[in-house]
Amino acid sequence: MITEKKVPSPQIQQQLNGICLEDIGDDHLYTGLETPLRPDAFQLSDDEKKKRIAVLFEEIMNVMGLDLTDDSLKGTPKRVAKMYVDEIFSGLNPANKPKITLFDNKYQYNQMLVEKNITLYSSCEHHFVPIFGKAHVAYISSGKVIGLSKLNRIVQYYAQRPQVQERLTNQIAEELKHILGTEDVAVIIDAKHLCVSSRGIKDESSTTISSYYGGKFGTPEKIAELQNYLKD
Numbered sequence: 001m002i003t004e005k006k007v008p009s010p011q012i013q014q015q016l017n018g019i020c021l022e023d024i025g026d027d028h029l030y031t032g033l034e035t036p037l038r039p040d041a042f043q044l045s046d047d048e049k050k051k052r053i054a055v056l057f058e059e060i061m062n063v064m065g066l067d068l069t070d071d072s073l074k075g076t077p078k079r080v081a082k083m084y085v086d087e088i089f090s091g092l093n094p095a096n097k098p099k100i101t102l103f104d105n106k107y108q109y110n111q112m113l114v115e116k117n118i119t120l121y122s123s124c125e126h127h128f129v130p131i132f133g134k135a136h137v138a139y140i141s142s143g144k145v146i147g148l149s150k151l152n153r154i155v156q157y158y159a160q161r162p163q164v165q166e167r168l169t170n171q172i173a174e175e176l177k178h179i180l181g182t183e184d185v186a187v188i189i190d191a192k193h194l195c196v197s198s199r200g201i202k203d204e205s206s207t208t209i210s211s212y213y214g215g216k217f218g219t220p221e222k223i224a225e226l227q228n229y230l231k232d
Contacts, residue, residue, distance in 0.1 A: 033170055035092065035161055042093065046085050053081035088123055091160030098153035100179050102144040112186075112222070114138040114229045115151045124195045125162030133191030133207060135159075136230055139176060140184035140216055151176075165189055165210045173212040183215030186226055 044052070058077040061068060068074050090096045115137050122131040135155045139146075158171045173187045188211045197204045216222055 033167060033174065035163075035167070035171075037092065046093070050078070050081040050085050053084055054078045057081060087160070088121070089161055091157045096157065096160075098150060098157055100146060100150050100154075102146055102179070105141045105143055105145050109141060109145075112138050112140050112184075112217075112226065112229075113145070114226065115148055116230055118152050118155050120155060120159050120189065120191060122159040122161070122163045122165075122168060122191075124193055125164060127195040127199065128162065129194040129198065131159075131163065131165065131191050131193050133189060135172070136186075136188040136190075137172065137176065138186040138217065138226055138229075139180055139182065142180065142182035142184070144180060146180060154179075165191060165193075165208055169210040169212050173214060177214060184217060185212070185214045186217040186222075187212040188226075188230070 054077040057080045058068060061073070061076065066073055068077075116134075118135040118137065120131075120133050120135045123129065124131055137151050137155065154175055155172055158168055158175070169187050169189050173185050176185045176187070177183060188209065190207055190209045192207050196202075196206060196208075213223060217226065
């Protein structure tokens with residue numbers, strides 16, 4: 001089970017000492033498995049959060065000099081607030097975690113099951129711009145199986161929050177291990193980061209690949225088998 005906590009571990013905190021905050025985004029710092037949340041993160045209701053975000057985003061737009069009396073712009077603060085809370089950052093709220101039902105492996109299928117090319121949309125926590133690409137997940141049943149659509153929903157849940165790709169990869173893997181009761185889980189993400197392609201270095205062609213291989217997937221033979229399934 002993934003739990004949220006406020007601060008990085010002492011070891012991570014020691015590594016952070018002396019790091020220039022301006023360098024963190026471009027250096028793609030990854031501070032731990034848990035999404036950094038304050039203990040009071042859910043004291044406000046979703047409606048209260050949307051109201052406050054709308055006010056704050058309106059102020060941002062005002063600072064940038066935008067004319068909020070224009071018909072095209074006047075509804076933007078509320079639209080952004082709704083998008084943040086109900087859509088692209090809805091994975092921050094544990095109440096939105098997908099309900100998972102497992103089934104007995106009655107077919108006695110004991111090979112890897114692979115769900116590939118799961119559409120993934122997330123947001124870079126360093127610049128709050130999109131990350132998008134594909135996730136591939138695989139597992140070997142220890143006696144239980146999960147509905148295929150639930151694999152997509154787990155990916156979506158952890159993607160819909162400010163993220164670092166390495167953390168996202170591990171969060172999905174740890175959740176699958178917990179639900180399925182097995183270490184035999186693999187997760188591969190191939191994604192494009194707009195913080196790289198639309199700003200900074202402005203490299204439009206590069207993508208980032210991250211992976212997790214647990215249990216039986218940690219052998220060269222299983223990795224090769226999985227990679228073969230993922231070929232187009």
